[in-house]
Amino acid sequence: MSKMGVTASQTVGPFLSIAMRSEGQEYLVPRNSKNAIKIQGIVYDGEGTPVPDAVIEIWQANINGKYDHPEDTSDNELIEGFSGFGRSCTNNEGQFFFVTQKPGRVNGRGNSLQAPHLAVNILARGMLKQQVTRIYFSDEVQSNAEDPVLNQIDDELERKTLIANFNPNSGLIDEYEFHICLQGENETIFFDV
Amino acid sequence: MTELESYSRESKKDHPPAFYKDYKSTTLRHPKNRAIKIDHTVTEVTGPLFSSVKLESSEGDLSIENGKEAQGQRIFVSGRVLDEGGRPVPNTLIEIWQCNAAGRYLHPNDQHPAPLDPNFVGRGRMISNEKGEYKFTTIKPGAYPWGNHFNAWRPAHIHFSLFGPAFVTRLVTQMYFPDDPLFAFDPIFNSIPSESARKRMISEFDLDTTEPDFALSFKFDFVLRGRQATPFENGA
Numbered sequence: 001m002s003k004m005g006v007t008a009s010q011t012v013g014p015f016l017s018i019a020m021r022s023e024g025q026e027y028l029v030p031r032n033s034k035n036a037i038k039i040q041g042i043v044y045d046g047e048g049t050p051v052p053d054a055v056i057e058i059w060q061a062n063i064n065g066k067y068d069h070p071e072d073t074s075d076n077e078l079i080e081g082f083s084g085f086g087r088s089c090t091n092n093e094g095q096f097f098f099v100t101q102k103p104g105r106v107n108g109r110g111n112s113l114q115a116p117h118l119a120v121n122i123l124a125r126g127m128l129k130q131q132v133t134r135i136y137f138s139d140e141v142q143s144n145a146e147d148p149v150l151n152q153i154d155d156e157l158e159r160k161t162l163i164a165n166f167n168p169n170s171g172l173i174d175e176y177e178f179h180i181c182l183q184g185e186n187e188t189i190f191f192d193v
Numbered sequence: 194m195t196e197l198e199s200y201s202r203e204s205k206k207d208h209p210p211a212f213y214k215d216y217k218s219t220t221l222r223h224p225k226n227r228a229i230k231i232d233h234t235v236t237e238v239t240g241p242l243f244s245s246v247k248l249e250s251s252e253g254d255l256s257i258e259n260g261k262e263a264q265g266q267r268i269f270v271s272g273r274v275l276d277e278g279g280r281p282v283p284n285t286l287i288e289i290w291q292c293n294a295a296g297r298y299l300h301p302n303d304q305h306p307a308p309l310d311p312n313f314v315g316r317g318r319m320i321s322n323e324k325g326e327y328k329f330t331t332i333k334p335g336a337y338p339w340g341n342h343f344n345a346w347r348p349a350h351i352h353f354s355l356f357g358p359a360f361v362t363r364l365v366t367q368m369y370f371p372d373d374p375l376f377a378f379d380p381i382f383n384s385i386p387s388e389s390a391r392k393r394m395i396s397e398f399d400l401d402t403t404e405p406d407f408a409l410s411f412k413f414d415f416v417l418r419g420r421q422a423t424p425f426e427n428g429a
């Protein structure tokens with residue numbers, strides 16, 4: 001097969017919000033829906049300064065472990081109205097958030113099962129291409145221990161950068177904290193996909 | 194056991210590095226650790242399809258706002274979304290944003306002392322058709338100055354965001370115009386290592402699709418990542 005050259009990536013630049021900010025896009029489910037959770041965090045640069053011009057995108061399976069996509073051939077059930085995509089532009093304090101449901105487990109390669117996770121794209125001014133990471137959950141100890149992707153990472157501190165921490169002081173809905181460090185001591189683990 | 198197909202891996206020549214010295218803002222915004230390579234799973238080969246998103250056809254025309262025409266050179270930007278094998282990518286969301294003809298974005302942080310245009314927002318969306326085709330009507334964006342270095346100006350460009358069929362086909366890029374004298378001086382354009390990959394970001398003027406007495410036409414095809422040949426086993 002002769003291959004065509006791919007189109008190169010370029011930065012979203014400082015004015016991404018013109019196209020990428022729209023009302024309600026952080027809500028994959030309504031706040032008052034059953035099983036709603038909130039994931040929130042801050043994007044930091046290499047000096048620990050919050051990044052106010054980033055956009056975080058998530059892609060995830062529903063609570064049954066089913067992606068709304070024809071290539072998910074599992075028998076798990078779709079949920080009407082749950083697309084699995086969310087987008088959050090950081091505010092002036094570098095904060096982003098999502099209100100969603102915790103995904104179920106989906107298949108990994110071979111006979112493996114993955115722990116509940118979200119796939120994440122990070123784009124910002126000063127980033128020429130998106131970085132990709134994953135969000136796992138601190139209260140999924142057992143399934144995290146079996147996850148083939150997490151198990152590629154030996155260093156405990158590095159693994160922790162991929163795990164959203166359950167906030168024991170959560171209000172009406174369960175809250176998780178997940179910070180993204182683009183560079184530095186607590187640098188998030190990014191994936192080459 | 195079902196089988197899924199992986200996507201091809203990206204070449205370092207075709208995409209910019211995370212750190213490009215001449216683009217200063219990359220300095221504190223690039224990871225220093227190496228990215229960990231992971232196998233594609235059902236997570237990576239699926240992605241948002243936006244099948245329930247309803248778009249207005251007016252979202253593909255940036256040249257008119259509330260029935261009033263924007264200032265500047267009216268243009269069409271059209272072409273196809275393809276994968277590396279040359280196959281069309283149908284029904285995929287394309288988002289665009291750009292500055293006005295004077296080089297000013299409708300954004301509170303854009304302080305360039307060029308006029309705003311009350312009839313220009315600079316935001317559009319469209320879904321590619323069954324053949325992967327798309328066509329926007331807009332006005333030609335101006336060049337604009339930025340603070341990267343002394344006398345820095347961006348070549349005229351339109352920002353594009355595409356999703357494709359999978360999480361790994363996501364692409365955010367900028368489309369440029371032919372013969373821009375600023376290419377040689379722009380670190381964002383020049384961050385792409387391969388010359389042919391840089392050239393592929395430049396649209397082509399096309400007289401055939403230029404509409405008499407109305408608008409110039411620029412053609413631009415997007416090429417997203419395609420499939421790798423070998424399928425993998427997914428689940429029991």
Ligand SMILES: [Fe+2]
Pocket residue numbers: 013347350352
């Ligand atoms: Fe721009």
